Amino acid sequence: MNLLLEGEKSKRIIFRKIAPSDFDSWLPFYKDPTSTQFWEGIEKDPKIACKNHFEGVFRRYNNNLGGMNALLEKESLEFIGMCGLLVQTVDAVKEIEIGYSILPKYRKLGYATEAAKKCKEFAISNKISDSIISIIHINNIPSQKVAIANGMFLDKTTTYKNNPVHIYRIKL
Numbered sequence: 001m002n003l004l005l006e007g008e009k010s011k012r013i014i015f016r017k018i019a020p021s022d023f024d025s026w027l028p029f030y031k032d033p034t035s036t037q038f039w040e041g042i043e044k045d046p047k048i049a050c051k052n053h054f055e056g057v058f059r060r061y062n063n064n065l066g067g068m069n070a071l072l073e074k075e076s077l078e079f080i081g082m083c084g085l086l087v088q089t090v091d092a093v094k095e096i097e098i099g100y101s102i103l104p105k106y107r108k109l110g111y112a113t114e115a116a117k118k119c120k121e122f123a124i125s126n127k128i129s130d131s132i133i134s135i136i137h138i139n140n141i142p143s144q145k146v147a148i149a150n151g152m153f154l155d156k157t158t159t160y161k162n163n164p165v166h167i168y169r170i171k172l
Contacts, residue, residue, distance in 0.1 A: 001128060003066030003085040003096070010118040013111065015069040018057045018082065022070055025079035025103075026050055032104040038137035040163050060086065068099060071115055073106075080106040083115035085123060088135065090167060091158055096129045100146065107142070116150045124172050134168045135160050144168070 005015040029035045030046035030053075043049040060067035068082035081102035088097045098119045100112045116134070123132050134147045138157065147168035155169035 001064075002126070003087070003128065004061075005069050005084065005119065005122050008069075008118060008122060009074070010114050012074050013080070013115055013118070014072040014074055014077070015083075015115075015118070016072065017061070018054070018068060018070050020054070022079060023050060023054060026053070026082070028105075029081075029101060029103055035101070035104065038140045038163075041161060057082075066096070068101075071102075071111065073111075079103070080111055081115070083112070083119060085119055085128065085132070088133075090133070090135065090160055096123065096132045098123075098132055098134050098150070100134075100143070112143075112146045113149045116146055120150055120170065120172075129172060131169050131171045135165050136168060138164045138166055 008015040030049040036042045065087040066085045068084040071081045083100040086097045102112050136143045152168035152170045155167045
């Protein structure tokens with residue numbers, strides 16, 4: 001089952017696989033303390049945090065566990081963030097998650113919602129699962145608003161990777 005949106009497009013975004021050369025474009029995400037303010041367990045050194053993230057992305061690719069796609073702004077081809085479908089295990093249940101992260105300078109412009117909706121449409125059209133989730137820290141209100149805008153409802157609250165999270169869900 002292919003979970004990557006490589007080559008997909010939305011109104012303002014082109015999706016492609018992450019490449020090692022994207023590292024410097026993604027580093028500002030970890031240099032901005034608001035990017036990781038809610039999540040415990042992320043390395044404090046931005047370069048190490050970014051390296052760990054990239055290793056995780058490529059591990060997912062290599063093990064067919066979905067993964068984040070690079071989001072490029074259509075007109076400028078600027079790298080604006082990451083979004084994708086990921087195989088996750090939450091409370092011992094295998095799930096498909098829509099994950100999204102936007103570089104600080106592109107936040108509050110609707111890119112996360114647009115990318116998340118495209119992932120949902122892709123999951124529906126490819127019959128990937130009966131439902132999909134987003135795993136969001138209980139204090140991350142902006143990400144919760146994206147999930148709600150994507151038609152998701154608060155399904156439950158649990159602990160994931162030692163963080164208190166809300167599980168937002170949509171049945172497909």
